Amino acid sequence: MLSEHRARSNGDSDLWLMLARKPHFPIGPSLWVDSCNLVRETSFRQETTSNPPAIPPATCPLTSAMLSRQALRSLRAAAPQRTFAPSSVRSYAAAAATQDVKPPVAVYGLDGTYATALYTAAVKTSSLDPTARALNALSDLYTKDAKLATVLATPTLSEGDKSAIVAELQKSIGGAANDTVKNFLAALAENNRLALLKDVCDKFGELISASRGEVEMVVTSTQPLDNRTLNRLETAVAKSQYVGQGKKLKVTNEVNPDILGGLVVEIGDRTIDLSVSSKIAKMNKLLTDTL
Structure with a gap:
């Protein structure tokens, strides 16, 4: 709960970065748009719950004083009601993105937030199994290269360095790097959270195990x-x-x-x-x- 509170109050928090602005990296919208949609949809629900849609006033050449009660009722009944389809609220057009995805278990922490977002994106794009294989391959890289954790945790990485690291990670796992994984890696790099990669892989593994x-x-x-x-x-x-x-x-x-x-x-x-x-x-x- 503390991390969620900080995410709402701290303007520099990762969650704010994920929700409020589009990454500079040339990535697809799956991860960050899903998060944006979550905020928009929540805001929409709160708005429509606390402030029910008002009925548009009737427009007629006659003045309201000349309208009988029966005519006024008829006009109000015929007036179009404000309705919002899910597609009008959400900012992306992918059909799979209209699904509601509930993770099988709750995972906590900032790494859990990224893992849950990745799981949701993978389910919506029907790429859960390939994404799981890619995350396993990324996790195995830590065993093969002892210096990887140190490199990813370097706080002074430039934009060019992060782009090169993301490209190298994608190259290392070969064909397992689908679009969902590429977007995920780019989101970590954009938010300066590449150091969380191993922890996110572990939390994602928990989600996969629970789903199976x-x-x-x-x-x-x-x-x-x-x-x-x-x-x-x-x-x-x-x-x-x-x-x-x-x-x-x-x-x-x-x-x-x-x-x-x-x-x-x-x-x-x-x-x-x-x-x-x-x-x-x-x-x-x-x-x-x-x-």
Whole structure:
């Protein structure tokens, strides 16, 4: 809620930039126009709710004093009412853009805002699966190039630098860079938020998993687990109360030597901490409280 409040009050905020002005980059209107439309449509609803459309006054050669009540009623009944079709409110003409898209789950933060906007644009352009593959490819670039995060976080990038970076990112993921992804990357660059790319990819992955009925399980260990161990964990957790009926588990193994041993299992928004470091911390707290 705090980030949303800032987005409304701070003239330099990213959300203001996305909604109030068109990017300088030569991008399509999918992302920023959808956001503009959201503001316009919300404003329209508030306006029409608080101020119902007034009935236009009747125009007649005769004066109002000469009109009978019955004639006045007839004129008012025949007067055209103010009606607004969705197409007249929205500023873009794409047929798919008239759909109402509700994300499967809510993701928060500025990265969540961009991820939700990207998800909405992908659904409206019927490019959800290609966009998901492109975001996975972009996320993989961070593993292949350790310097990528540092480059994208540089605060002194010129417009030319950002254009070159966007072009290189599109080139790196090849044919996966559809128009929706190109617009998304250009919007990040325009708003000086390229540093959020990895976080947006992660949040977008959450939206995709939720839309497919998947429950993500992250298993953290001190060293990589073999497939047999992961399969046993997946089978055990799939039968538990942590996974809803009809849901599919998506298992990911992460390595963190700091846990010293054991496992940390994260299922959705729940965490099962079976690590050695956690047990040591509990023992230390118990000894401290006792002494």
